[in-house]
Amino acid sequence: MAEVLVLVEHDGGAPKKVTGELLTLARRLGEPSAVFLGAEGTFEKAKNYLAEYGAAKVYVAESNDLEDYLVAPKAEALASVISSSSPVAVLVAATPDAREAGARAAIKTGSGFLWDVTDLTADGKATQEIFGGSTIVTSEVAKGTPIFAVRPNATAAEPATGDATEQRIELSISDAAKGARVADRVVESKSGRPDLTEAAVVVSGGRGLAGAENFELVEKLADTLGGAVGASRAATDAGWYPHQNQVGQTGKTVSPQLYIAVGISGAIQHRAGMQTSKTIIAINKDEEAPIFELADFGLIGDLFNVVPQLTDEITKRKG
Amino acid sequence: MNIVVTVKQVPDTWAEKKLDTSDKTTDRKNVENVMNEMDEYGVEEALRIKEAHGGEVTVVSMGPEKAVETIRKALSMGADKAVHLTDESLHGSDALGTSEALAKVISGLSPDLVITSSEASDARGGVMGALLAERLGFPQLTLARKVTVDPAASTVTIERQGDNGYAVVEGALPALVGVVEKINEPRYPSFKGIMAAKKKPLTVMGLGDAGIDAGSVGLANATTKVDEATARPPKSAGQKVKDEGDGGSKIAEFLATQKLI
Ligand SMILES: Cc1cc2nc3c(=O)[nH]c(=O)nc-3n(C[C@H](O)[C@H](O)[C@H](O)COP(=O)(O)OP(=O)(O)OC[C@H]3O[C@@H](n4cnc5c(N)ncnc54)[C@H](O)[C@@H]3O)c2cc1C
């Protein structure tokens, strides 16, 4: 069967949920082979997961160069696996590092690259939601090996058995790929919550929260739902919540099963980052707020009354 | 410091963006066009680096004739000169073709630093910085929320925005930096700036002038192809309920019926 490469998205070896989604999608096009690129000694953590989601083979490169220099070494390694294995397609996650590595690998292999893919057919036609989700296009790659950057949450990960046969790749990263050195990584917020782009539930707060201290309301609600916390730009600009949690055109694009907008008006730049969410709930005291145009369920009311009640009610129903 | 900053003209953020029905490229004719908002941050950063370390800022833009309005805006903000790459045969270039064309123009300018923004509001590819770095062979320093240039050491250091923090990334000049909007507050063009912009050097180039191979750009040579485009079906109106003291419970009830809790 035709081979399909999936670039493993992981955190120090621990696979992220989107990896299972990519492997699931890849099975439609052929037999998935995972490509694991990570620092020394990290692959062990990924192996079982990759077998559980149906990877027949895993190309493994472990080298600290892959983490110590930005993107270019990954692109080089990915391109070399593409050239030696001649797959029918390559799937990477639409996250910053993977999409940049995929794009650079496309240049190196003379291939076409499509981003923000939300669905794929067996013959390699991609669905993309463009212009902030207002237009849906089907597109295809016309040259080389198609490389698709697929959005997290585009599909549900389904387990399947695979051998995950390990095939080590000899890596010699060129000096040219070592131009951007990662001198330090600084963790600013380790919340224990799922990553915003990966989460099945996202609860976002906006200017309506009126202060940093009130984000606790949003966090509590998110925690009862096992979700991530997002914020509008008004909230991040005001310093109420970290910038990396911003949802929207200049923040993260999320597409969860459930999105709850709390005290957010629904400006076009905000909508561009969340309007493809499956179910949208809005809580806003202004009946005219544009966010209601998108909401499957809109509640006109004061968030300070509604949110605590909602959190309690969910806890009760779960209890 | 010889700084190049890329700017792109895009359909106005507030305009309803559409694909041209004939060739399925972004419709740039029937809408109001503006400078990609994110590029204002790139221009601002270029100007700040110039103000701190001296040098010159050159604006580079590829796009139809009208894109000159966007170039003028960058000049009126304070950039020194501009190159406008415009040619019928560039129409419909995909990201890979655009990066090839831009890289040709940029390498002709022998910059120390190239600044792009992280994303244009039309395509939202967010990969142009990576593609240009690849083609130019420059260190890629993208998603920068902070940039520090050290001309003496000939290095640039950034803070790269990440999921739960940031990475400090450094590279030697010449380098490519991609900025996120958190980085600064773009200035407005002053009246003086607008008047001065009219007299600033603007070089208009076609494919031949830039040494671009016609076989690697344009719609016909794009590595990707749009087969079909449809407008997203309008969202069927959802329920809208006024809080009467039981709003939270009402939402919980809805979540339960949708099997979301
Ligand atoms: C280049 C550019 C990029 C941008 N990128 C983004 C982006 O990525 N993401 C983003 O979000 N924005 C972005 N914006 C900003 C965007 O235009 C809006 O300004 C922003 O989204 C507004 O945030 P908000 O909805 O929280 O605030 P507001 O628009 O002020 O809305 C607050 C809402 O809260 C409601 N409210 C107030 N008090 C209560 C209460 N007690 N109970 C219930 N409701 C209440 C109000 O009725 C109002 O609707 C961008 C703008 C530009 C120019």
Ligand SMILES: Nc1ncnc2c1ncn2[C@@H]1O[C@H](COP(=O)(O)O)[C@@H](O)[C@H]1O
């Ligand atoms: N045609 C173009 N001319 C100049 N700069 C461009 C062009 N296309 C993209 N860019 C630059 O690359 C950034 C990202 O664009 P994109 O990859 O289209 O989202 C833009 O904000 C610009 O800085």
